[in-house]
Amino acid sequence: MKTLDSVDETVAALELSIVMPCLNEAETLAVCIDKAQSYLEQSNVAGEIIIADNGSTDGSQQIARDHGARVVDVPDKGYGAALIGGIAAARGSYVIMGDADDSYDFSDLDPFMERLRDGDELVMGNRFLGGIEPGAMPPLHKYLGNPVLSTIGRLFFRSPIRDFHCGLRGFNRQSIAGLHLQTTGMEFASEMVVKASLEGRRVSEVPTTLKKDGRSRPPHLRSWRDGWRHLRFLLIFSPRWLFLFPGTVAFLVGILGTLFLSLGPLVIGDVGFDLSSQVYLAALTSVGYQGVLFAILTKIYAQHEGFRIPRSRNFDRLERRISLESSALAGLALFAIGLVVAIVQFCLWASAGFGALDAGVTVRTAIPAALLMILGAQTVMAGMFLGVLSVGLKRR
Structure with missing residues (x-):
């Protein structure tokens, strides 16, 4: 053609x-x-x-x-x-x-x-x-x-x-x-x-x-x-509107809701929120975070390949700071925090003779811990993908 x-x-x-x-x-x-x-x-x-x-x-x-x-x-x-x-x-x-x-x-x-x-x-x-x-x-x-x-x-x-x-x-x-x-x-x-x-x-x-x-x-x-x-x-052609803005809103709503519900049930007017809401809010957090990561990676890929898409000085500064190594460290830190909480819960369960625990308290704490581990893993994998992009550029 x-x-x-x-x-x-x-x-x-x-x-x-x-x-x-x-x-x-x-x-x-x-x-x-x-x-x-x-x-x-x-x-x-x-x-x-x-x-x-x-x-x-x-x-x-x-x-x-x-x-x-x-x-x-x-x-x-x-x-x-x-x-x-x-x-x-x-x-x-x-x-x-x-x-x-x-x-x-x-x-x-x-x-x-x-x-x-x-x-x-x-x-x-x-x-x-x-x-x-x-x-x-x-x-x-x-x-x-x-x-x-x-x-x-x-x-x-x-x-x-x-x-x-x-x-x-x-x-x-x-x-x-x-x-x-x-x-x-x-x-x-x-x-x-x-x-x-x-x-x-x-x-x-x-x-x-x-x-x-x-x-x-x-x-x-x-x-x-x-x-x-x-x-x-x-x-x-606009990853901000396709991924970044919806992902940011979803992430903020999800993470704030998850953290608030980790303290106990929440009632707003006639509506009550408890464990099931916390599970769905954690899922929303993960999806929103993935959207933000997609926005960043899409923009970096598009700019590396010569596409002209909207950019800003804030994003340019962010691009200079993120790498496979920095993403891996940040991801491992998030994963480690969640893992430490999980280990503490396991020790408490062991001290109780592995018997029955208060399901509400246990799950309310386990959800944020699991969420941190998921976000950490997503961050590490995003950093690896960024590394793949960099290797491709060096081959050219």
């Missing part, structure tokens, strides 16, 4: 390449190409139109050639794969990409070009600012999918973009090639915005309109499947 960072720089560059992904768009392709051609002519922009065909069987390729576009055949299936192939073949200094279903107006690209010429590296269209015609966007997408996913993206990655999934967007070709975009599905739209934001690229928005597409067939987009793929991508 051709990648964005494999662009042939020996080809003389035009100013603008207009790239449209295409899979059986015979009904609307011609009008999209004609609008793009009219823009290039009327604005005196030196440009080209590229149709990234993803295996059309309705004659879209010939239609594109008949209307003066260059066809790039992309055998790898998927929206992102088609765009990666089309962008890699582009010769323009700037690229404006948009769907070939006549839902976007390719004859009105001046707002994108103005921002690109001013130095913005990614210029997103915002359909909510420019206007959405009745019937152009399903209510599920308009009122739930796009607003929720865009809000999550803004929160996770501190991005200024309010319409993460607008299909019409422009960018500096070389700048975006440096992001090494690689997702092949619909989440390509999110990947571009996320990586551009994390890398500190100049990102902006311009209003654009969305009208009802001109196709008689259903769109390729599958709401729940593709929505989940977008959400999954956002979560994976």
Whole structure:
């Protein structure tokens, strides 16, 4: 598969390449190409139109050639794969990409070009600012999918973009090639915005309109499947929100509850908490601690492998201090404390002739001891995994 960072720089560059992904768009392709051609002519922009065909069987390729576009055949299936192939073949200094279903107006690209010429590296269209015609966007997408996913993206990655999934967007070709975009599905739209934001690229928005597409067939987009793929991508690229924040809350609630209940039953209002609650809180502590460890290890791995994910000075200081040895020592200390408590309990049981003990008192103490041993073992194993990452880096 051709990648964005494999662009042939020996080809003389035009100013603008207009790239449209295409899979059986015979009904609307011609009008999209004609609008793009009219823009290039009327604005005196030196440009080209590229149709990234993803295996059309309705004659879209010939239609594109008949209307003066260059066809790039992309055998790898998927929206992102088609765009990666089309962008890699582009010769323009700037690229404006948009769907070939006549839902976007390719004859009105001046707002994108103005921002690109001013130095913005990614210029997103915002359909909510420019206007959405009745019937152009399903209510599920308009009122739930796009607003929720865009809000999550803004929160996770501190991005200024309010319409993460607008299909019409422009960018500096070389700048975006440096992001090494690689997702092949619909989440390509999110990947571009996320990586551009994390890398500190100049990102902006311009209003654009969305009208009802001109196709008689259903769109390729599958709401729940593709929505989940977008959400999954956002979560994976933000270990703080996927692991760290939920894990920290779970750990704090669990450990505090476990320690309080080790002193005796706890009653809040009409609700009482005792041994069974302590067991579940200890389990919550372990799960939460594992989440925090996963967040740390995921972030270290991602940074070692060259992924750009949100980082902070506090995390940088933590990364410098943790190692296989320090993790092993901390883990062994936790394990040892729990083991000492267990040994003391065993000695008390032996002094009583191994007879019956007060179950409430014994279990109430045994749960925190066992929890410390579990947390210690988790810490040691996390340190070992960190050591594996370090060995891998030395081999490279």
